[in-house]
Amino acid sequence: MNAFKSLAAAFTAGLLLASPAQAETPASLAELLKSVKANSIVESQESKDREAAFRADRNQQAALLKQAKAELKAETERGDQLKASFDNNDKQLTELTETLRQRSGTLGEMFGVVRQYAGEFKGLFAASQNAVQFPERDTLLTKLAESKELPSTQELEAFWHTILQQVVVSGDTTTTAATVVYGEGKEAVRDVTLVGEFNAIADGKYVTYVPQTGKFEELSRQPNNNIMRNVPGFEQAGNSYEPLFIDPSRGVILSLLVQSPTVQERVDQGGIVGYVILGMGALGAVIALFCFLRLAIIGSKMRKQAKSEQVLKGNPLGEIMAAYLGHNSDNLEDLEAKLDEVILRNAPRIERFVGSIKLFASVAPLLGLLGTVMGMIGTFQAITLFGTGDPKLMAGGISEALVTTMLGLVVAIPLLFFYTLVHSKSRRLVQTLEEQSAGFIARYQEKLHADNADK
Numbered sequence: 475m476n477a478f479k480s481l482a483a484a485f486t487a488g489l490l491l492a493s494p495a496q497a498e499t500p501a502s503l504a505e506l507l508k509s510v511k512a513n514s515i516v517e518s519q520e521s522k523d524r525e526a527a528f529r530a531d532r533n534q535q536a537a538l539l540k541q542a543k544a545e546l547k548a549e550t551e552r553g554d555q556l557k558a559s560f561d562n563n564d565k566q567l568t569e570l571t572e573t574l575r576q577r578s579g580t581l582g583e584m585f586g587v588v589r590q591y592a593g594e595f596k597g598l599f600a601a602s603q604n605a606v607q608f609p610e611r612d613t614l615l616t617k618l619a620e621s622k623e624l625p626s627t628q629e630l631e632a633f634w635h636t637i638l639q640q641v642v643v644s645g646d647t648t649t650t651a652a653t654v655v656y657g658e659g660k661e662a663v664r665d666v667t668l669v670g671e672f673n674a675i676a677d678g679k680y681v682t683y684v685p686q687t688g689k690f691e692e693l694s695r696q697p698n699n700n701i702m703r704n705v706p707g708f709e710q711a712g713n714s715y716e717p718l719f720i721d722p723s724r725g726v727i728l729s730l731l732v733q734s735p736t737v738q739e740r741v742d743q744g745g746i747v748g749y750v751i752l753g754m755g756a757l758g759a760v761i762a763l764f765c766f767l768r769l770a771i772i773g774s775k776m777r778k779q780a781k782s783e784q785v786l787k788g789n790p791l792g793e794i795m796a797a798y799l800g801h802n803s804d805n806l807e808d809l810e811a812k813l814d815e816v817i818l819r820n821a822p823r824i825e826r827f828v829g830s831i832k833l834f835a836s837v838a839p840l841l842g843l844l845g846t847v848m849g850m851i852g853t854f855q856a857i858t859l860f861g862t863g864d865p866k867l868m869a870g871g872i873s874e875a876l877v878t879t880m881l882g883l884v885v886a887i888p889l890l891f892f893y894t895l896v897h898s899k900s901r902r903l904v905q906t907l908e909e910q911s912a913g914f915i916a917r918y919q920e921k922l923h924a925d926n927a928d929k
Contacts, residue, residue: 585624592618592633599636603674603683603690604643606652606666611636644671653689654681666690667709672720673728678706682725695732744877747845751838751878755885758834762892765827769899772824776906790820790907798914809918813911820907825900828893835889842882849875 596615599605605612614632618625625633652666654676667675674681674690680697681690696702701719708718721728741748775789785799786792797812853868853875862868 588625588630588633589619589621595637595640599640601685602640602644602671603668604640604671605685606683606688606690607643607648607650607668608636608639609688611639643668646670652676655684655687655689655691657692657694661689669718669720671724672722673718673725675705675709678702678709680705680728682729693729693732697728697731740877741881743873744845744881745848745874747841747848747878748874748881751841751845751881751885754834754838754841755881755889758831758838758885758889759892761827761834762831762889762896765831765896766892766899769824769896769903773899773903776903780910790816790824790903791910793820794907794911794914798918801918806915806919806922810915813914817904817907817911821904824903825897828896828900831889831893831896835886835893838885838889839879839882842879842886845878845882846875849873849878 592615596612596619599611599615614629614636618629618633647667647669649665649667651663653661654664654666655661664676666681669675674683676690676692679692679702681692683690697719704717704719708716735743741752744751772789775786776791779786779789779791779795785796793816794813797816798809801809801812849872853872856868
């Protein structure tokens, strides 16, 4: 009996745990049995519902599994097809690549040459003054020179046309609008006449092209008038032909030419000694001209006197004739003394200032040597202070040394010619006086012999 009660209590406890919604505890075994039966019916119905739901879910899972297997099979077949297509395409790509390699052959080398020459021509065309006419060709050359892809046929033809275009304009004269930079830094758009690849002219002056800025710059100093005189006519020539000096080195010789010093700058390099030499040369030339004119006047008067039987005043030959006619004694020695006295009196006047020309001609080279010594002293001082690393430091002293020597020779050589000319002319006049004096003495001596013979 106790065992049965214990079992009943345990069953009741289990029932209470299984049905927590049961709030009341059965009062007797009959109620307990009734409650158990009721719960059994509920649990049986719940089990059936769960079984039915499980079966439905199992059927759904089977359908999904079947669908997944079908999709897997389809994807597997599609993967096999794609793999076969990939293998086929890879085989065709390999064959086409080999065919391309075989067919391109020398074309690959040709494209490499195109890239190389495109880079070279880009630099040449950029430095050309005709670049202002065709700014668009730089884009094409840059693309051909830097591209890693093979150029197209159109690009190759454009490259060919660009080269032919450059060849044509290199031998042609054209006028185009371009920016010109003047010495003050001002800029203006002017019509620039391009003479091929050689020179450019704007507003009647030579200009040079600067590739870095793409503009033209006026020369710091224009060439001499012998070169510039043809520029205006050439600019206005139109379709006719006009002469023009061009620089075949594309402006290099022209830039060096305008940098060469002028005559005034050369003289300035000579310093004070150079100006002294030139002053002496000018003074010597004036004296030589004065002496030449004075001797020409004296010679003209003496020629007139030689043609006249009467005494004309104002010339040495007239004084000799007057001394001859005024001699009344029979003493020949007195006549000779008078005539010698006239010659000795007029000779210094005829040769006046002639010796100073020779003096200037002799002193000028000496002053040149003095300037040379002074210039070399300055050069050696520069070497002592700064060394021989910079030749420009020594250029001033050397220039002064050489310029003074040059100026001394330039002054001395013409003065020597002037001295020779004037001295020879004065000697001829003195010789003429001596000849005429000897003639008068001989005539007077004949006269004396004739008088003695009559007696």
